[in-house]
Amino acid sequence: METNVYVSLRDRPGSDEPGGSSVVRRVSSTVVLLGVVSLLTDVSSEMVASVLPLYLTAAVGLSTVAYGFLDGIYQGVSAFVRIAGGYAADRGGQPKWVAVVGYGVSALSRIAMLPAAGFGAIVGVVTADRLGKGLRTAPRDALIAESSDPKMLGRAFGVHRTLDTIGAAIGPIVAFALLAAVPNSYDSIWVVSFAVAVAGLAVLVLFVPNLRTTSGKARIGLRRAMREIGARPLRKPLIAAGVLGLLTVGDGFLYLALQDRDNFAATYFPLLYVGTNIAYLLLAVPLGRLADRVGRAKVLVFGHGALLAAYLLAALPAGGLGLTLGTLLLLGVFYAATDGVLPALVSRLVPAEARGSGISAAQTVVALARFASSLTFGLFWAVQGPTWSLLVFGVLLAAAIPASWWLLRGIDRTAVVTA
Secondary structure (H helix, E strand, O other): OOOOOEEEEEEEOOOOOHHHOOEEEEEEHHHHHHHHHHHHHHHHHHHHHOOHHHHHHHHOOOOHHHHHHHHHHHHHOOHHHHHHHHHHHHHHOOHHHHHHHHHHHHHHHHHHOOOOOOHHHHHHHHHHHHHHHHHHHHHHHHHHHHOOOHHHHHHHHHHHHHHHHHHHHHHHHHHHHHHHHOOOOHHHHHHHHHHHHHHHHHHHHHHOOOOOOOOOOOOOOHHHHHHHHOOHHHHHHHHHHHHHHHOOOOHHHHHHHHHHHHOOOHHHOHHHHHHHHHHHHHHHHHHHHHHHHHOHHHHHHHHHHHHHHHHHHHHOOOOOHHHHHHHHHHHHHHHHHHOOHHHHHHHOOOOHHHHHHHHHHHHHHHHHHHHHHHHHHHHHHHHHHHHHHHHHHHHHHHHHHHHHHHHOOOHHHOOOOOO
8 A cells, every 4th residue: 555645734723642732634645636637627527517508408409308318317327337436446456547447438528529419429428428437436536535534534525526626617617718709619618628638637647646445455356345335334325315316406407497597698607617616616625524523414414405495596586696696606515515425424334445336336326316316307397397396306305305314313423344
């Protein structure tokens, strides 16, 4: 195993050590490097994601049902390879190279948007991109968990997600600038997106250490991995994640609902993603630290409360800048309280040699649930419009939040499992 080099984020007064010396809060350099990879990759992916709903509905002319199907693929198709990616990382003990394959597939999908003209071709490109994401996510998160102090996992994932979200905020700004300079210049977005994705892949290959997550111990077999995924400590978090995921409306739908209500210029559509990502950027580390302190389950459930509030604001009949910004802020709170917190919670409920499989199981449940959510919400929108669809999902989410809280009671007190 590598000797971790640490980067200090903040020195806090007080101490848990004899003599009252200060405690230095640190994250591994591996976390920072992976954050840089994610930053560049998210500049690339969010350039595409921030224009995709508008491109598909306005330029390509898809109906909301068709867009719901494609958004479902965007949300959920990665589920088919997430467990495979996590298991491959655990089995080989070298998650970096599994992640490299995933990042590489996603990078190639960017340039493949150039010749993709029809619905089927676009579905194929989006599917490839999401399969790449599904393959890389669990190995990357396993690397973060392996190189971090178990007591500071929320902070480590928060730092990674902060860097990730800097890229997610820059990407839509680049897309906005390209569309402002040359209206409808979607091809330029695909080309620049590909170039940035290749840069992120290069950082991963050249600079991220090849950290072995099995610590020299026997590599896990498929039967053992499946047994750990089905183990009792994981059952309730997986059920809660699935229920909440079924009621999570994709960002694209929320942004289309805001545009439908406020009728702002299409050129400004990518900036909606910027607002959410800036809120996420500012809150990822604070909410990660809060999760370490008060419990990851509590923060996870709180995040879905923020999502419920975002639904209600977006469903209001009268809009305006203030309500739009409030919706984007609440979405940012939701992602900051859930995106890194769920893997941090799950990673301590399985042995180290099965960590990738455990994380990927949770991510798979969420991805499949959001796939179903997008399909359902697209149908609801086609039948009764965005306002009533958001209200229906809001009512159901309001019922699911206390149920999930009941399921997750005491999960943070579960003994940490070590290999």
